[in-house]
Every structure is written in structure tokens, then in C-alpha cells.
Amino acid sequence: MLNLTPDFILIQFFNGLAYSLLLFLLAAGLSIIFGMMDVMNLAHGSFYMLGAYTGYSIARATSSFWLALFIAPLIVGLVGFGIERMLLRPLKGRGHLDQVLLTFGLALVVADFVRAVPGWGGEVHAFPPPIELAGSIPFGSGQYPIYRLFAIGVGLLLAAILGLIISRTQIGAIVRAGVADAEMVGGLGINISLVFSIVFAVGAGLAAFGGVMTAPIVSLVPGMDARTLIAALIVVVVGGLGTLRGAFWGSLLIGEVDTFGRALLPDYALFFIYGIMVGVLLLRPTGLFGRKT
Amino acid sequence: MPRKTLLTYAIAIVVLALLILLPFATGSFIIKTVTEVLIFGIFAMSLDLLIGYTGLVSFGHAAFFGIGAYAAGYFALKTSPNILISMPLALLVVIAAALVIGYFSIRASGVYFLMLTLAFSQMVYAIADRWTDVTGGSNGLAGIPRPLVQIGGLQYSFDDATARYFLVLVFFLVSYLVLRQIVNSQFGHALIGIRENETRLRAIGYNTTRFKLAAFVIAGLFAGVAGVLYAGFNRFVSTGELYWTASGQVLIMVIIGGAGTLVGPVLGAALILILQNMVSSATDRWPTILGVIFILFVFAARYGVMGLVRQIFTRISAGEKSSAQK
Numbered sequence: 001m002l003n004l005t006p007d008f009i010l011i012q013f014f015n016g017l018a019y020s021l022l023l024f025l026l027a028a029g030l031s032i033i034f035g036m037m038d039v040m041n042l043a044h045g046s047f048y049m050l051g052a053y054t055g056y057s058i059a060r061a062t063s064s065f066w067l068a069l070f071i072a073p074l075i076v077g078l079v080g081f082g083i084e085r086m087l088l089r090p091l092k093g094r095g096h097l098d099q100v101l102l103t104f105g106l107a108l109v110v111a112d113f114v115r116a117v118p119g120w121g122g123e124v125h126a127f128p129p130p131i132e133l134a135g136s137i138p139f140g141s142g143q144y145p146i147y148r149l150f151a152i153g154v155g156l157l158l159a160a161i162l163g164l165i166i167s168r169t170q171i172g173a174i175v176r177a178g179v180a181d182a183e184m185v186g187g188l189g190i191n192i193s194l195v196f197s198i199v200f201a202v203g204a205g206l207a208a209f210g211g212v213m214t215a216p217i218v219s220l221v222p223g224m225d226a227r228t229l230i231a232a233l234i235v236v237v238v239g240g241l242g243t244l245r246g247a248f249w250g251s252l253l254i255g256e257v258d259t260f261g262r263a264l265l266p267d268y269a270l271f272f273i274y275g276i277m278v279g280v281l282l283l284r285p286t287g288l289f290g291r292k293t
Numbered sequence: 294m295p296r297k298t299l300l301t302y303a304i305a306i307v308v309l310a311l312l313i314l315l316p317f318a319t320g321s322f323i324i325k326t327v328t329e330v331l332i333f334g335i336f337a338m339s340l341d342l343l344i345g346y347t348g349l350v351s352f353g354h355a356a357f358f359g360i361g362a363y364a365a366g367y368f369a370l371k372t373s374p375n376i377l378i379s380m381p382l383a384l385l386v387v388i389a390a391a392l393v394i395g396y397f398s399i400r401a402s403g404v405y406f407l408m409l410t411l412a413f414s415q416m417v418y419a420i421a422d423r424w425t426d427v428t429g430g431s432n433g434l435a436g437i438p439r440p441l442v443q444i445g446g447l448q449y450s451f452d453d454a455t456a457r458y459f460l461v462l463v464f465f466l467v468s469y470l471v472l473r474q475i476v477n478s479q480f481g482h483a484l485i486g487i488r489e490n491e492t493r494l495r496a497i498g499y500n501t502t503r504f505k506l507a508a509f510v511i512a513g514l515f516a517g518v519a520g521v522l523y524a525g526f527n528r529f530v531s532t533g534e535l536y537w538t539a540s541g542q543v544l545i546m547v548i549i550g551g552a553g554t555l556v557g558p559v560l561g562a563a564l565i566l567i568l569q570n571m572v573s574s575a576t577d578r579w580p581t582i583l584g585v586i587f588i589l590f591v592f593a594a595r596y597g598v599m600g601l602v603r604q605i606f607t608r609i610s611a612g613e614k615s616s617a618q619k
Contacts, residue, residue, distance in 0.1 A: 040404060091591065096350065096404070098591050101548045104541065105587030112580035230411075230537065237408045270419040274412040278397065281409055285401055 007140035012263050013256065018148050018217060020255025021155025025210030026232035027239065027247040028162060029203025035179040035242015037196050039088060040096050042103040044207055045229025046110035051076045051208020052215045052224070053120050056127050065130035069212050073205040080204025084197045111225055121222055127215035151213050158209075159248055166244050175199060179242040231258070234273055238280045240290025249288060297610060312462060316455040326570055328458045330563045331465040332522050337546040337558030338472055339515030344544075345553035346476055347508045348488030349399070352407045352540050353414030356394065357513040359535025361387045361520025363421060363428055366437040366530045374438040376525065383521050384514060390417070391513030392506075399505040402491075414540055421532045433531035440525035451525070461522050468515055472555055475511065484508050549590055551599025560598040 030044050055072035059065050083106065091098050115121030128134070129147035136143035166172040174195055177185045186192035218224070231254065239250025254273050261269035280288060316324050336358050343349045364383035373379060394413045401409050421428045428434055440460065441450035451457045475481050483504050486494045495501050524530050533539065542565070550561020568586070572579040594601050 034404075087588070094595075097344070097548050097552060098595075100350075101545065101587050102591045104545060105584040105591070108580045108584030108587070112578060112584065116578065116581075226538075233408065234412075237405065241404070267423050268419075271416060274415050274419075277412045278409060281401055281405055281412075282397060285405055 007142060008263075010140060011142070011144060012260055014144065014148065014152065015263075016256035016259030017152050017252075018155070018214075019259055020251045021152060021159065022210045022214045022228075023232055023235050023255050024155065024159055024248055024251035025206045025213075026228060027235040027251050028159075028244055029199075029206045030232050031236045031239065031242055031247045032175060032179065032244065033200055033203050034236065036175065036182055036199060037088075038096075039200075040099050040103070041203075042100060042229065043083070043106040043110065044203070044232065045225035045227075046107045047076050047080060047204040047207035048211040048228050049114060049220075049225035050079070050110060051205075051211030052127070052220050053114055053117070053211075054208070055212035055215060056125060056220060057119070059127065065216075069209070072212050073208040076208035076211075077201045077205030081197055081201035083204075084200035088200070089193065089196075107225065107229075111222070115222060120220075125220040127219060129216035147216055151217065154213060158206075163244060163248070231273070234277050236287075238277055238287055240287025242291075243287075243289045246287055246289030253288075297606065300606070300609075309466075316458055321454055324454050324458050326567065328454075328461050328526060330559075330566050331461045332519050332526060333543070333546065333562040333566060334559035335465055335468045335522070336516050336519035336543050337550065337562045338468065338555050339512045339519065340543050341547045341550075341552055341555065341558045342472060342476070342484075342508055342512045342515075344547055345551075345557075346481060346488060347484040347505060349402070349505065349509070350407050350544070351398075351410040351512075352537065352544060353394075353398075353410030353412070353417075354512070354516055354543055355535045355537070355539035356410075356414035356417040357387050357391055357516035358520040358523070358539070358543070359421065359530070359532075360390050360417065361517030362524040362527075362530040362534055363434060363520075364517075365521035365524040366434040367427060369438050369440070369524065370434070370436070374441050375443045376440045376521075377442060377444070379440075380518075380521050384517050387513055387517030387520070388510060391510045391517075395506050395509035395513065399502060399509055411537055411540070414535060415537060418532055418535050418537070421535060428532075431532060433529055434524075435529050437524050437528045437530065439528070457526055461526065464518060464522055468518060469555060469559075472515065476555065480504070480507070545587065549587070549597050551597030554599045557597055557599035560602075564598060 026044060026048055030041060033039050033041055033044075051072045054075055055068035058068040058071050062068070087102060087106070088099070091102065129145075133147045133150050136145050137149075164172075166175060174185060174190055178192065178195060178199075182192055182196075185195070235247060235250040235254050237250075238254060239246025239248070253276065257272050257276060258269060261272040284290075312327075315327060336354075339357075340351060340354045343351050343354070361383055364386040365379055368379035368382045369376075372382065394410070398406055398409045398413065422431060424430070439450055439452055440457070441448060443449075449456075451460055476484070483494065483499055483501075486499070487501050487504060491501050520534070523534070543562075546561035546565050547558045548561070549564060550559065551557030565583075568583060569579065572582050576582070590597065596603070
């Protein structure tokens with residue numbers, strides 16, 4: 001039987017934190033995009049996967065993890081920009097079914113693209129952490145990988161920056177106003193369609209950033225897109241559509257519960273996160289931090 | 294009778310005749326494929342009762358298909374391969390599950406309903422994956438006997454692919470006719486009313502919760518029928534049948550075919566299954582092709598295959614009118 005030592009709990013807590021912050025990077029974009037543009041983006045997991053694989057190639061070509069961490073999100077952000085402009089924009093006002101079909105189609109194409117690119121798909125790739133951050137430090141009576149602590153730090157920092165941007169800057173005010181009523185924002189003379197494209201591109205870039213950041217922890221596998229997408233969708237719904245705060249606390253809740261669930265009761269891990277979602281939706285139908293409609 | 298209705302009946306009769314004659318004119322591969330299309334046609338039609346008519350987009354409909362398939366396989370193995378026994382038992386399980394899942398899910402709407410149905414179906418998946426004694430776990434349920442019918446001393450076993458085809462065809466036609474009756478009834482009109490404006494319907498005294506639950510259970514039941522048939526046809530049921538990807542696939546069938554019609558989802562099922570069977574054997578890149586087709590559909594065929602068919606219809610009747618005027 002498992003012995004619940006403080007060390008074990010602490011290590012699982014940190015593992016859960018790393019996973020939570022990855023989920024946050026996806027859920028933040030997903031949630032804002034949903035809240036603002038009313039777009040259900042089933043291709044969001046594909047941005048995450050595309051980021052991880054692009055980062056993998058850049059890191060191999062330049063042997064610099066840091067270059068990969070900055071360039072891959074830029075590339076994927078541009079891809080997101082293009083997709084919003086060319087594919088999603090013409091669908092404005094057409095309802096969720098068309099978006100589901102479109103973004104699901106995109107997800108299929110991206111997944112197959114990753115499979116087709118020589119040196120990418122098919123098999124599992126390990127993505128080593130940068131040398132500066134390789135190795136472990138003493139942690140309780142055991143060891144903990146330095147890279148994970150770094151990833152947690154970066155995730156928290158990014159969450160704080162995003163939170164400040166959304167709550168304190170003018171851009172953030174536009175985004176918040178856009179979630180409340182995008183048409184009204186457009187009526188006030190703001191180029192709302194450009195805001196949409198940028199928000200979508202930033203969302204894609206954040207997902208890609210999450211992909212590169214997490215790659216040294218989980219390695220690259222086909223199917224990583226769908227699994228992470230579903231988890232992020234759960235976070236968005238649990239936290240409440242369109243709120244960054246909801247995405248953050250939702251990520252923490254789902255990430256920790258899933259990690260502890262897998263460690264303690266692997267047979268029932270799936271029940272926990274879906275159970276939380278069902279419970280939250282039945283008690284607070286608009287999520288933990290969602291606005292009541 | 295208006296010309297359009299006449300044309301519809303003519304097409305229906307021709308299609309029916311083709312379906313009946315099909316096994317005598319083609320090989321086993323086509324018979325198998327069409328059997329599969331008919332099974333998934335029932336499945337997709339049942340989902341469209343929720344999506345197209347009631348306006349509830351379920352992302353967990355495979356749960357009922359899977360429960361039906363697993364229960365049918367289990368009862369066929371443990372109780373009796375007689376479908377007169379195994380099918381009602383399996384469908385009782387499906388109805389019970391649909392009542393429970395529906396009771397909770399219909400409290401939400403929109404994307405929340407979608408996520409709740411996804412959550413419940415994933416829980417069903419987790420149960421199927423872990424309850425090894427009954428479901429075989431990740432190995433699946435194998436060695437399901439061929440369906441047979443037995444009344445007293447009379448027995449007929451569906452050992453032959455053509456016989457199974459006709460069994461499925463009969464169930465398909467009955468399901469279609471029953472669902473058509475439902476959507477054209479007062480109950481069906483109330484469902485459309487819920488889709489269009491639930492608040493208003495409630496205001497004029499409809500208990501919309503009860504209507505939605507009824508629609509959910511009926512949709513689940515027919516998905517279960519498809520699952521039961523699938524168990525007898527495939528003789529093997531795995532957890533993949535009720536994974537969320539299966540729910541996604543049938544959702545795509547409905548959208549591609551044209552939500553809000555009964556024939557559309559069947560055409561969607563046919564298109565996707567035939568494409569999958571043909572393209573996947575021809576090239577490894579079939580997901581790309583499938584994905585591109587989805588994207589093209591969004592832009593070029595707004596209301597799915599049915600939308601295209603309607604356009605052709607209107608063009609034909611418009612053409613006839615103009616030639617009649619000359």
C-alpha cells in the first residue's frame with residue numbers, strides 16, 4: 001500500500017503544479033477566445049502539439065532550448081493569426097456546429113501533418129531540458145528535477161503577467177470589454193476584428209509556449225493534442241468561460257486532482273476530473289468564476 | 294400531390310428497391326460496408342433528434358451506442374444469443390443509463406450541455422475500461438455469438454452476411470419510420486420549439502425539462518439499438534466504441550449530413566464510412582483528406598449533404614417551371 005509521506009505529497013503537489021500551469025497556458029487562450037469570440041476551438045490542442053514539435057526541431061537544429069522556447073510560439077502564433085483571418089472570420093454568426101466541424105477538421109489535418117513530417121510523428125521523442133537546468137536538487141529525503149521547478153516558476157510568472165495585462169492595461173480592458181459585449185466594443189470605434197485576430201494568435205502562441213515548456217517533462221507523443229485539449233476544455237468549463245481567474249483556479253484544481261488521482265488511485269483517476277466537472281456544473285452552471293447570465 | 298413530394302416518394306422507392314436488391318448484385322465487401330452504414334445511420338439519426346430538432350449538441354452520444362453494444366454482447370454471451378431476449382435486456386440498460394445521464398445533463402444547455410454529456414460518456418468509458426469482469430476491460434468483449442431468433446422450437450441464426458444485412462435493414466427502416474413519426478408529431482414540434490425558443494415554450498405552459506429528457510432518452514434508445522446491432526455484426530466490442538472520439542465521429546456525421554433532417558445524418562454516416570474504408574486503404578494521409586473535406590463542407594456546403602441535395606432539387610423544379618413557361 002502507498003504510504004502518504006510528506007515527501008510524497010509534496011512531490012505530487014509540485015508535479016500537479018507543473019501540469020496545472022501547462023493547462024493554464026492552454027485554458028487561458030481557450031477561455032478568452034470562447035468568451036470573447038464565442039468560438040469553440042477544437043484545434044487548440046493542435047497549437048500545443050505544433051508548438052512542442054516545432055520547438056523540438058528548432059532545438060535540434062540550433063541546439064538551443066531557449067531559441068526554441070521563443071521562436072516556436074511566434075511561428076504558431078502566426079499560424080493562429082492566419083487561421084483566424086482566413087477560416088474563422090468568414091464563419092462569424094454561423095453557430096457552433098460549423099466551428100466544431102471546421103476546427104475538428106483542422107485538428108485532423110494538423111495531427112496528420114505532425115505524423116507526416118520526417119523526424120516528427122509516429123514515434124515518441126524525448127526532448128531533453130537545457131543543460132543549465134538538467135539534473136536534480138535534493139528535495140526532502142529524495143530528489144526533484146530542477147527543470148520542473150523552473151517550469152513551475154515560469155508558469156507562475158506568466159500567469160501573473162497575463163493577469164496584470166488583463167486587469168491593469170488598456171489592452172486588457174479592451175479584451176475584458178470584448179468578453180462582455182464585443183459588438184459594443186466595435187461600436188466604440190475599436191478595431192474589434194483586429195483584436196480578435198490578435199487574441200486568437202496570442203492564445204495559439206501561449207498554447208505553443210506550453211508545448212515547448214512541457215516537452216522536456218512529458219516527451220512528444222502522437223495524441224498529445226487531443227488529451228490536453230480535453231483537459232483544458234474541462235478547466236475552461238469548471239473555471240467559467242471568458243475569465244482568466246477561472247482558467248487559473250480551474251487549472252490548479254483539475255491539475256492537482258488529476259495528478260493525485262493518478263498517483264493514489266490510478267484506476268479511478270478519470271472519474272475525479274469528470275466528477276468535479278459534473279459537480280461544478282450542477283451546482284454552479286456557469287463555472288466557478290463565470291458570470292451569472 | 295405537389296411535385297416535390299412526388300419526387301421525394303419516387304426517390305424513396307428507388308432507394309428502398311436498391312437496398313433490397315443490393316445483396317444480390319454485389320459482393321461481400323459492399324454488403325458489409327452498407328450494413329455498417331445502416332447501423333451508423335441509426336446512430337446518427339438518433340443523435341440528430343437531439344442536435345437538429347431539440348438544439349442540444351451532445352458530445353457523449355457514443356455512451357449509449359457503447360452501452361447497447363456491451364450489454365448486448367454480455368447478454369448474448371451470458372444469457373442467450375436469442376436477440377428476442379438479449380436485445381430488450383440490453384435496451385433496458387440503455388434506457389436506465391439515458392434516464393440518469395439525461396436527468397443531469399439537460400439541466401444545462403449550450404456548451405455546458407456538451408461538456409456534461411462528454412463528462413458522463415467518459416465516465417462510462419472509464420467504467421468499461423475498469424470493470425473487467427463484465428466488459429473484458431481493455432481487451433474488449435470478444436467472441437460475441439451471431440444473433441439468432443428463437444420462438445419455441447423455431448430457430449433462425451443470422452450466420453450469413455446477407456441475412457445480417459436484412460436484419461439490420463429492417464431495424465434501420467423501422468427506426469427511420471418511428472423517428473419520422475416522432476419528429477412530425479406534436480411532441481416533435483415541441484422539440485423544435487425548444488430549439489427555437491425554450492423560454493417562450495415554457496411561458497405557454499410546456500414542461501420543457503420533461504420534453505428534453507424524453508428526447509434524450511429516445512435518442513439514447515435508438516443509439517442503443519444501433520449498438521446492439523453492431524455487437525452482433527462485429528462480434529467484438531471494445532472501449533473505443535464509447536470513447537469521446539466515437540462521439541465526435543457521429544457528431545461529425547450529423548453535421549456533414551445536415552442537422553435537422555433524418556436522411557441527412559444517414560448520408561453523413563455513409564459519406565464518412567465509405568471515405569474511411571476507401572481512402573484509408575489507398576493512402577496513409579486519409580486524416581488530412583478527411584480534415585480538408587470537413588473544412589470544405591463548412592464553406593461550400595453550409596447545410597451539409599442535405600443542403601446540397603435541396604439545392605439540386607430547387608434547381609430542378611425551377612428549371613421545370615421555366616421550361617413549362619416557354
